[in-house]
Amino acid sequence: EPEVTQTPSHQVTQMGQEVILRCVPISNHLYFYWYRQILGQKVEFLVSFYNNEISEKSEIFDDQFSVERPDGSNFTLKIRSTKLEDSAMYFCASRQGASWGYTFGSGTRLTVV
Amino acid sequence: QKEVEQNSGPLSVPEGAIASLNCTYSDRGSQSFFWYRQYSGKSPELIMSIYSNGDKEDGRFTAQLNKASQYVSLLIRDSQPSDSATYLCAVNSRGEGKLIFGTGTLLAVQP
Numbered sequence: 001e002p003e004v005t006q007t008p009s010h011q012v013t014q015m016g017q018e019v020i021l022r023c024v025p026i027s028n029h030l031y032f033y034w035y036r037q038i039l040g041q042k043v044e045f046l047v048s049f050y051n052n053e054i055s056e057k058s059e060i061f062d063d064q065f066s067v068e069r070p071d072g073s074n075f076t077l078k079i080r081s082t083k084l085e086d087s088a089m090y091f092c093a094s095r096q097g098a099s100w101g102y103t104f105g106s107g108t109r110l111t112v113v
Numbered sequence: 114q115k116e117v118e119q120n121s122g123p124l125s126v127p128e129g130a131i132a133s134l135n136c137t138y139s140d141r142g143s144q145s146f147f148w149y150r151q152y153s154g155k156s157p158e159l160i161m162s163i164y165s166n167g168d169k170e171d172g173r174f175t176a177q178l179n180k181a182s183q184y185v186s187l188l189i190r191d192s193q194p195s196d197s198a199t200y201l202c203a204v205n206s207r208g209e210g211k212l213i214f215g216t217g218t219l220l221a222v223q224p
Contacts, residue, residue, distance in 0.1 A: 031210055043157065043201065045211040055210055091156055099164070101147060102212060104156040 002026040004105035006092050012111045016081050021108045023075045023092030032075045033093040033102065034067065036060070043091070049075065082112045115140040117204050119215035127223050132189040134218050136202030139183070145205035146178055148187045150198045151217065157201055161187060192222045 005024040013019050025032050034046040047057045047067055054067065066078045075094075079086055092105040116139040126132045134148075145164055149157035161176040163169045163185070169176045175188040185204075189196055199217040206213070 033211070035212075042216045043203075043212075043214040045213070048210040050210065058211075089156075098210070099145065101159045101162045103159065104149075107156045 002103075004092055004094055004103050006090075006105035006108050008108060009106065010109045010111070012113060013082055015084060015112055019079050019082055019110065021077045021079075021090050021092075021110070023077075023105055024073055025075055025092065025094035026096075026103060027073070029094035029096050029103075031095045031098070032069070034077045035091045035093060035104075036088040037091065037107075038088045046077070046090075079110075082110075084112050086110060087112045115143075115204075115206060115213050117202055117213050117215035119200075119202050119218050121216055122219040123221050124218055125221045125223060126192050128192060128194060130192050130222075132192045132196065132220055132222070134187040134189075134200050134202075134220065136185045136187075136215055137183055138185070138202075138204045138213075140204070140206050140213075141180075141183065143180075143183075143204045143206045146176070146185045147203040147205070147212065148174075148176060148185075149201040149203060149214075150196075151201055152198045157203075160200075189220075192220075194222050194224050196220060197222045 032049040037043045048055045064080045089107045093102045095102045118137045148161045151157045163176040163178045173190045177186045201217045202215040203212040
């Protein structure tokens with residue numbers, strides 16, 4: 001069964017450093033998303049990406065965050081200057097069409113120290 | 114603010130029983146409804162999707178949708194210890210791509 005692949009599985013970074021979280025969505029999927037889940041809390045939407053541009057972003061997705069789809073297969077989330085409160089599981093998701101279910105990747109656990 | 118509400122549980126059921134999980138949502142424009150299972154430290158895994166009023170069955174799982182009452186439920190028949198997980202209700206509103214998640218209900222199936 002096709003999978004959404006995320007790397008790394010765990011990233012530890014110092015406060016103020018830049019991190020890039022990587023995702024390879026399912027190949028025929030057209031819609032791409034980043035979500036995050038702080039430990040013990042609900043899954044929260046960050047950003048959606050379609051047709052090579054951001055289609056929606058949440059208030060969490062401020063100027064410190066950016067997304068890219070540099071080569072038609074990878075989908076990245078960059079956090080420019082990490083804060084302690086950015087520590088969370090970050091999930092990439094994709095779906096084939098507007099009426100389809102979402103497939104989530106296995107997640108990247110980001111720990112900011 | 115569009116909200117999805119779930120009882121956080123834990124919901125404890127004996128092995129072989131029916132587990133009933135419930136969810137309400139605030140946005141009447143919501144069109145797509147999903148149940149995800151999430152094991153501790155893992156990513157959400159799609160269990161069921163439902164788009165129209167009524168019941169949808171898939172194996173041991175039945176999703177029920179009542180748009181008039183803004184209510185979605187998931188029934189798990191013949192519950193197994195391996196079903197023990199957090200069940201997330203997620204809703205997708207008209208014209209929007211994002212999913213709005215509830216906090217999840219922790220299900221514990223006792224052997």
